[in-house]
Amino acid sequence: MPKTATKKSKSAKKAKPDVVNKHTGGSWAYSEEVRSHFFAPRNLLWENPKEAIYDAEGVVGSPSCGDVMRVWLNIDPKRDTITDFKWRTFGCASAIAATSMLSLMVTEKGGMKIDKALKITPQDIIARLHGLPDRKIHCSVLGDKALRAALNHWFKKTSQLSRVLVEGEKVIDPNTKVTEADIEEAVLEGATTLEAVQKRTKVGIGYPECIPAVEELIRFYKEKYFGPDAK
Amino acid sequence: MPKRQAYFDNASTTPLDGRVLKAMMPYLKGDYGNPSNLYETGRCARKAIVHASEQVAKALHCRPDEFIFTGSATEADNLALAGAARANKDRGNRIIVSAIEHKGILAVCEALKKEGFEFIQVPVGKNGMIDLDILKKELNDKTIMVSVTMADSETGTLQPIKEIAETIKDFRAKANGAEKGRAENRNADLPYFHTDASQAAAYADIDIEKLGVDMMTLSAHKLRGPKGIGGLFVRRGVKLNPIIYGGGQQGRLRSGTENVPAIVGFGLAVELNEKHKKTGSAKVKKLRDYLENGIFKSIDKVVLNGHPNKRLPNFLNISILDIEGESLLLELDEHGIMINTGSACNSESLEPSYVLTALGNPYEFVHGSIRFTLGAETTMADVNHALKYLPKIVERLRSISPLDLSANQKKAMSNPRAFVGNQTPHFLRKKKAKTN
Numbered sequence: 001m002p003k004t005a006t007k008k009s010k011s012a013k014k015a016k017p018d019v020v021n022k023h024t025g026g027s028w029a030y031s032e033e034v035r036s037h038f039f040a041p042r043n044l045l046w047e048n049p050k051e052a053i054y055d056a057e058g059v060v061g062s063p064s065c066g067d068v069m070r071v072w073l074n075i076d077p078k079r080d081t082i083t084d085f086k087w088r089t090f091g092c093a094s095a096i097a098a099t100s101m102l103s104l105m106v107t108e109k110g111g112m113k114i115d116k117a118l119k120i121t122p123q124d125i126i127a128r129l130h131g132l133p134d135r136k137i138h139c140s141v142l143g144d145k146a147l148r149a150a151l152n153h154w155f156k157k158t159s160q161l162s163r164v165l166v167e168g169e170k171v172i173d174p175n176t177k178v179t180e181a182d183i184e185e186a187v188l189e190g191a192t193t194l195e196a197v198q199k200r201t202k203v204g205i206g207y208p209e210c211i212p213a214v215e216e217l218i219r220f221y222k223e224k225y226f227g228p229d230a231k
Numbered sequence: 232m233p234k235r236q237a238y239f240d241n242a243s244t245t246p247l248d249g250r251v252l253k254a255m256m257p258y259l260k261g262d263y264g265n266p267s268n269l270y271e272t273g274r275c276a277r278k279a280i281v282h283a284s285e286q287v288a289k290a291l292h293c294r295p296d297e298f299i300f301t302g303s304a305t306e307a308d309n310l311a312l313a314g315a316a317r318a319n320k321d322r323g324n325r326i327i328v329s330a331i332e333h334k335g336i337l338a339v340c341e342a343l344k345k346e347g348f349e350f351i352q353v354p355v356g357k358n359g360m361i362d363l364d365i366l367k368k369e370l371n372d373k374t375i376m377v378s379v380t381m382a383d384s385e386t387g388t389l390q391p392i393k394e395i396a397e398t399i400k401d402f403r404a405k406a407n408g409a410e411k412g413r414a415e416n417r418n419a420d421l422p423y424f425h426t427d428a429s430q431a432a433a434y435a436d437i438d439i440e441k442l443g444v445d446m447m448t449l450s451a452h453k454l455r456g457p458k459g460i461g462g463l464f465v466r467r468g469v470k471l472n473p474i475i476y477g478g479g480q481q482g483r484l485r486s487g488t489e490n491v492p493a494i495v496g497f498g499l500a501v502e503l504n505e506k507h508k509k510t511g512s513a514k515v516k517k518l519r520d521y522l523e524n525g526i527f528k529s530i531d532k533v534v535l536n537g538h539p540n541k542r543l544p545n546f547l548n549i550s551i552l553d554i555e556g557e558s559l560l561l562e563l564d565e566h567g568i569m570i571n572t573g574s575a576c577n578s579e580s581l582e583p584s585y586v587l588t589a590l591g592n593p594y595e596f597v598h599g600s601i602r603f604t605l606g607a608e609t610t611m612a613d614v615n616h617a618l619k620y621l622p623k624i625v626e627r628l629r630s631i632s633p634l635d636l637s638a639n640q641k642k643a644m645s646n647p648r649a650f651v652g653n654q655t656p657h658f659l660r661k662k663k664a665k666t667n
Binding site: 090 | 553554555556557558561562574575593594595598630631632634636
């Protein structure tokens with residue numbers, strides 16, 4: 001972590017919360033780091049590039065969900081390293097800040113190895129942002145997916161087909177056709193127990209054999225998004 | 232130097248009127264008596280409540296004992312719906328409400344469903360107005376309750392309460408009364424008609440005789456009164472069960488020691504509001520129209536939500552395309568401009584505003600919706616402050632956003648499969664599950 005960033009956040013630790021929720025009166029308490037990346041985004045592309053001046057490109061999200069992220073990468077094939085990461089985002093403050101932080105993480109210190117970049121999780125980004133309110137984590141998960149989409153584009157373009165990643169469409173429960181991705185989304189929406197996930201997805205209700213696998217997935221995604229200490 | 236502030240969220244709550252605060256003070260400090268007691272401080276508190284009831288009754292054109300004070304407008308909504316449903320369950324089980332009701336109505340209806348009541352939602356048109364024909368068709372001899380908000384809290388669109396009341400009266404006369412034998416006449420006073428006027432009361436007519444409603448919800452803090460106090464007008468003869476049981480205060484309909492200072496504040500706030508309603512409406516409408524024109528002139532791709540004319544004079548709800556409401560809210564807040572948004576990111580449930588989606592707006596539009604609600608203390612300087620910063624902020628956020636939507640788009644245009652894990656978003660899936 002660069003020294004300056006640490007210093008800045010320490011001095012601003014006790015800053016007053018930005019927004020107070022109208023229903024609960026609770027504060028959202030965005031960290032100073034989130035504010036900084038929201039108001040002064042790093043590596044932002046102000047306009048869509050006209051020509052293919054970037055080596056790879058990826059898009060995730062949908063306007064109807066309230067989040068869309070486009071990223072452009074430059075890659076040094078010799079070092080297998082990302083040298084440039086540019087982006088544009090439609091979304092709330094935490095989505096914008098999360099993409100900005102991801103771009104910084106990938107490009108600082110002369111760029112990041114592709115293999116290392118593929119391992120970045122939302123939790124890593126959130127840690128660098130000094131945390132996000134629990135219910136805003138949902139908004140921050142697109143960054144690493146956009147990065148992976150762009151890297152997939154790069155792998156296909158350079159015929160490294162063995163490195164192409166397939167996101168999990170694996171069916172867990174053949175009766176209800178619930179997939180791994182369904183479980184992932186249920187956890188993101190705050191269903192972190194088997195009961196809560198079943199309430200949303202009906203997974204395993206006619207097929208109890210899959211329940212251990214479901215519990216395993218819930219644990220996995222809970223840790224991935226909310227950290228190992230999540231309740 | 233303190234930051235300049237411009238408050239445009241009067242639909243959330245309004246600042247307390249200084250005169251109201253002054254009237255409340257004695258009951259917070261010296262005259263602390265419990266109105267149920269006969270000795271002097273008790274009598275003094277009782278007198279204050281009677282006076283407040285009279286102030287409200289005068290504004291509503293009802294009798295003072297027809298108004299029940301509650302802890303909030305939500306409680307009043309709950310009392311109206313659950314109270315009437317439970318008291319009349321031997322005469323029917325159908326409850327009809329509009330799709331754009333406040334959660335205080337919708338949530339209690341969901342709960343009543345579990346008690347065996349049938350819960351029907353009547354859709355609204357693109358302009359936010361309820362579909363009267365569908366409402367008419369939904370009425371049957373099992374219907375005990377119809378509830379339609381006077382103006383919803385997102386677009387401020389005014390519903391045709393008088394026409395709905397007429398429709399219901401006709402239905403009562405034809406279906407439940409005259410054409411049937413006397414023995415069948417026991418439903419002649421059903422369905423009851425309730426309206427939630429919490430949002431509308433500050434500017435719209437709340438004369439219950441003219442409106443023809445049986446029950447009406449009011450909220451004090453939406454018309455410069457204190458928070459923590461609301462109330463329900465209940466026409467004489469309406470059968471209602473309490474939802475709170477206890478010492479039997481307020482005609483057994485709402486037990487619990489009356490919140491004397493808040494009731495005093497409520498009474499005066501309603502009285503003052505009636506006095507200034509006409510001039511206040513004209514003033515706020517002028518400012519609202521100026522703001523609206525200014526925004527439409529300086530920003531392209533803006534869509535008005537709700538009815539263009541038939542809406543409260545202090546409401547302006549727009550969708551600014553290609554950007555997201557929460558980020559807009561935060562940036563406006565940096566300049567002291569306080570607004571609200573229907574974006575999913577601003578809600579506990581992470582779902583975009585159900586009111587704006589009920590109007591037939593695509594989700595893309597709802598995420599970029601912002602609501603300005605002006606009030607008695609809004610000035611031209613506030614409006615100019617907003618008009619100075621909003622275009623700049625929109626320009627910046629648009630330059631971050633990769634989207635370029637069309638303002639004429641009517642249907643959802645996005646591919647939901649592009650979401651997390653290539654799935655249909657959760658709020659769309661829930662909707663699908665409901666319709667199936």
